[in-house]
Amino acid sequence: MATDITPEVIEKHGITPEEYARIEGILGRAPNLTELGVFSVMWSEHCSYKNSKPELRKFPTEGDRVLVKAGEENAGVIDIGDGWAVAFKMESHNHPSAIEPFQGAATGVGGIIRDIFTMGARPVFSMNSLRFGDIRGEAGATNRRLFAGVVSGIAHYGNCIGIPTIGGEVYFDDSYAGNPLVNVFCLGILRHEEIARGAASGVGNPVFYVGAETGRDGLAGAAFASRDLTEESKEDRPAVQVGDPFREKLLLEACLELLASGCVAGIQDMGAAGLTCSTCETASRGGTGVEIDTELVPKRETGMTPYEILLSESQERMLVIVKKGQEATVREIFEKWDLPYAEVGEVKDDGFMRVKEGGRTVVEIPAKQLADDAPIYVRDAAPKPLPHPSDTATLLENIASPDKPALEAALISLLSHPSIASKRWVWRQYDHMVRLGAAVLPGSDAAVFYVREADKFLAATTDCNAIYCLQDPREGAKIAVAEAARNLACSGAVPIAVTDNLNFGNPHRPENFLQLRESVEGLAEACRRFETPVTGGNVSLYNQSPAGAIDPTPTVGMVGLIAKAAHITTQAFKDPGDVIFLLGGLGHEIGASHYLLAVHGQKKGAPPALDYDKEIALHDALRAVIRMGLIKSAHDCSEGGLAVALAECSISSDVVQGAKVRIPASSERTDVILFNESQSRALISVGAKNAAAVEALLSWRGIDVLRLGSVTKDPTLEIEVAGLTISWDAQDLKSSWGDTIGDLMAGFSGN
Amino acid sequence: MAKVVVTVIPKPSVLDPQGAATAEAMKHSGLTGVGRVRVGKSIEIEFDEAPDRAKLEEVARDLLSNPVIEDYRIEG
Amino acid sequence: MAKVVVTVIPKPSVLDPQGAATAEAMKHSGLTGVGRVRVGKSIEIEFDEAPDRAKLEEVARDLLSNPVIEDYRIEG
Amino acid sequence: MKVAVIRFPGSNCDQDCVLALRSFEGVEADFVWHKDTSLEGFDAVILPGGFSYGDYLRCGAIARFSPIMAAVKTFAAAGGPVIGICNGFQILCEAGLLPGALVRNKGLHFICEHVGVRMERHGTKFTSAGLTGGILRIPVAHGEGCYFADEDTLRQLRANDQILLRYCDEQGRTTAAANPNGSCDNIAGITNKARNVFGLMPHPERACGALLGSTDGRVIFESLIHGN
Ligand SMILES: Nc1ncnc2c1ncn2[C@@H]1O[C@H](COP(=O)(O)OP(=O)(O)O)[C@@H](O)[C@H]1O
């Protein structure tokens, strides 16, 4: 295509005049249109992190267990002992899901799974972290449609490929209306010696293309993901890709078989920016060059130009660099799995990414500069906003202290708030039992998965309270990490590493960039304190709907190890007569709480403050009593505070348990006592015979221990506080909590 | 009583794995000359009275199909 | 190049929850007079040459549809 | 006993079945690739769950044309025991080895959860180790598990005691509420007339170890292994 490179064309590619000058500098000439396209995707935020790299560098990435660091490869790799390792990562598919929820979410799952098996790991489980606008009422119809579509898209892809989806989170808030967040996590298992590299090593080695034929899918999707979501984006038709989980299943099995056969020199998935990204990244990592011929690429459509072929985002494709002489084995394996494949080029020594169409050279760019010399921008951050009030008096100024009926109603409103209500409607649609590893099913603090091949128990969770992050991004981010670690501790696990997904608005707006920076610094600091290096993740900026930027959402995915099956602990109360303890005190911080949001419709105040020493002491204490086999359940206090945590303990398993508790006198208002969200707190239940021992042990460890009462046969939750005795029928609580989402979603099948 | 059939079919440019799989299977069962196959939905709607055409058009576009990946046609 | 459309529709006796849900949704989006709705498949097949009719019948009956639950018709 | 676990492209419970089978004394379990054509030397065959050929067109519709299916038919015709689990059940129906069909769940959603199923013993190879009326807690995981057959077929199934598993509540009542997918007659599993081909939607292989919350699935494999 001899379109000449006008300023308009350059701008249409999202390339600034400065960037264009830089391109001419690198090439020593003007780029042709195809080359311009290649630069535009490689230098988009999605691929180059040009707006976030300086921030990402703040993350701790070192650690005794780290085998492959963040950024080195598609995903980090972490040692779990006995020669085994895990590769895991989180990725976002926010914008595609806004346009076509089912396929957008499905292809997101496909993408993260490829990132994992590209490392030579067998994917063993997935999780997902989702955000939508409010799904209630007339106004919620669009959000319900998006929610239903995203969930069935994730189910469709994950269930079909046979990788269990064992956990995740879903929050609803109107800041996400029209711009849902779809962050998907996948973890794979491998032997240390099985780590595969995405490098084009070995000059003269043939380069194979395998997987789905290339079509005009998602042209410029990477660029698309790096722009604001506007009304026009709905017209961005080509950006929608359709996933084929069946193909991916064949690709997954074939690639693992191929890697095991020892004939692979390098391997790289084709994610965003497809063929472009994979050729130039492998060349750049290998310090070599790669030459491919677009005429050899398997195609789904006729008349495709090199530009279209290079920028296509067709799914379920991989680039494999094969050790010369072993081509036959490769062909045999791909044919066994009925996969389209072709030898499309070879590794060169000249450092160029060179693309030919037949004989004619259409792209010739120094690979390293293309991959690594994207401009880096340090955007201006707005000056720090004034801190929000944190003192109870100011926050509750116009809120009368509730009487008994009001307190009864408040707990119901909290439990039936979609963000707190049971997510069974979601995880019931996910096959979470395939592969026979789900030792703790969805619905407890963390998912626990038994990796049979390695004989290891892994615990995993995703967390982020975006209201906290909105009110104070740094503190909110710290709490996201702390809560993840707390969830793992409650399950009996020791955290080993973190992946994160940074979801923010347009970074050109100083207030958004401030949120990004503050969040990253908060995450980084907390990850250092909890000794969980960041193994990788993803940045999604430009999450704006016409209504404005989303609440800042730095999602944390954390993985931990559980030493023995016997240590696996869940949140639900087990037996009548067991004694209930609250660890970490009654707390008092009501700012940014779900009580203010769900009951009084206010997002305001400073989030609770995190005290690392207190938090870490709690985790160590929890693990200690768990290892001693002294406790029967553990659950952390988060959204909705003590009262919601108590209710969840009694209703979150099939067998509903009652509880009778008495809260010691306190100077705080009853609503503050019941619903404050002060951090570093957990509820545990203990067999009567061990109660004294546990109490002594924990206090000796300096934990603030309160004996609240006991689990009861009679299915009633009874709380005595400040002279009031409030009681709820546990079955009623269970239905307000358990049926809310199903009822709201009645009639929405998602596909 | 009117009967209307809305056919929803994946856009030509959009990947249709189901269509591809079906084409393969048809070839294997010995049918020759099979080219491209696309699998879509056929939605048969009975109406008590003749439907409001404009409304029907709107429903076919916004509810029964997804304009981002599918085309539709209304018969009857 | 011939084009054939095979339409596969659930038998009246088979329950069609998707059809029922679709009917509901159509009513909610303000389309009046909607009666029974059934959702089936529309399979569009391109042939390089005119297909062997007998074989096509067979394929439509044994592969494209399942006689236990579905009826089919061939057009074009 | 030597059991063949067939691997279709898109099978994803194949490993799980082999794992479960190997947890039994004296059982050998091996994969058989769908492109193979012989079941020589096997005493039983399992068609595992998954999404064979992506479940495109209809669940099991394409898999039934796999080369191995001819061998499965011969094996079944000769009286060899064949079990189809979930997608395997769908394939057996599509292949005409079992009557009826499996259609989309009444609630339209994919469902993954433990359900109760009541076992009708009827002295078959697949339930002999259990008790008539015994209640098993076994997971289901399917989007198209609603069993359908016309009235005659259902009448015959009842008349010949071919219905081996029905969805039920804790008390063993086969109520509508206990029916997760709208199956006719709460049917969760059936055999052919000859009683050597068994199809079921629940996943017994997922209920063979305490770690996973239930061992109720073992009775089905025990029956298969120890015969009747
Ligand atoms: N938020 C983040 N924190 C740490 N590392 C990140 C983050 N975002 C991206 N990375 C790392 O940058 C590299 C490139 O990210 P990405 O483009 O998402 O990978 P891919 O090309 O596989 O999509 C990856 O190694 C990823 O882990």
Ligand SMILES: [Mg+2]
């Ligand atoms: Mg990648």
